[in-house]
Amino acid sequence: MNDEGTYIISDTCANCGKEMPEGAEYCPHCGAHASQSNVRISSPTVGRFTSRHIIALLLAVIPGFFNIFGLGQLVLKRWSKAFVYISITILLYYLAPSFLTTTGSQILLTIFQVLVFMYSLFDLFGAISRGEA
Numbered sequence: 001m002n003d004e005g006t007y008i009i010s011d012t013c014a015n016c017g018k019e020m021p022e023g024a025e026y027c028p029h030c031g032a033h034a035s036q037s038n039v040r041i042s043s044p045t046v047g048r049f050t051s052r053h054i055i056a057l058l059l060a061v062i063p064g065f066f067n068i069f070g071l072g073q074l075v076l077k078r079w080s081k082a083f084v085y086i087s088i089t090i091l092l093y094y095l096a097p098s099f100l101t102t103t104g105s106q107i108l109l110t111i112f113q114v115l116v117f118m119y120s121l122f123d124l125f126g127a128i129s130r131g132e133a
C-alpha cells in the first residue's frame with residue numbers, strides 16, 4: 001500500500017482526529033490502520049482536474065450561451081475538435097439561418113443548436129474525465 005501517487009493522504013486520522021504523517025500505514029496516536037481510516041483511494045482522473053480544465057469548461061459553457069462553440073477545446077489544445085466546433089458554429093448560426101426561412105425549419109435548427117451545445121460540453125467534460133486533455 002505504499003505505491004506513490006496512488007492515494008491521497010489526508011492530514012488527520014479518521015479514528016482519533018490527530019495529525020498523521022504522510023504515508024503512515026498506522027496512526028501513531030491510536031494505531032488505527034490508515035487504509036481503514038483516512039486514506040482515500042483517488043481515481044487517476046480526480047487528481048488531474050486542473051485550473052486549465054476549469055478555464056476550458058468555463059470557456060465552453062459561457063460563450064456557448066452566446067452561440068460560440070469550441071473555445072474550451074482551444075484551451076485544451078484539441079485543435080481539430082476546436083476547428084470542427086467553430087465550423088459548426090459558423091454553419092449553424094451564420095449560414096443556416098439565411099437559408100432556413102420557414103418557422104418549422106428554424107425550430108428544428110434551434111433544437112439542433114441546443115443539441116450541439118450540449119454535445120460539445122459532454123465531449124469536453126468526457127475528455128477531461130478520461131484524462132485525454
Ligand SMILES: [Zn+2]
Pocket residue numbers: 013014015016017018027028029030031032
Ligand atoms: Zn488515530
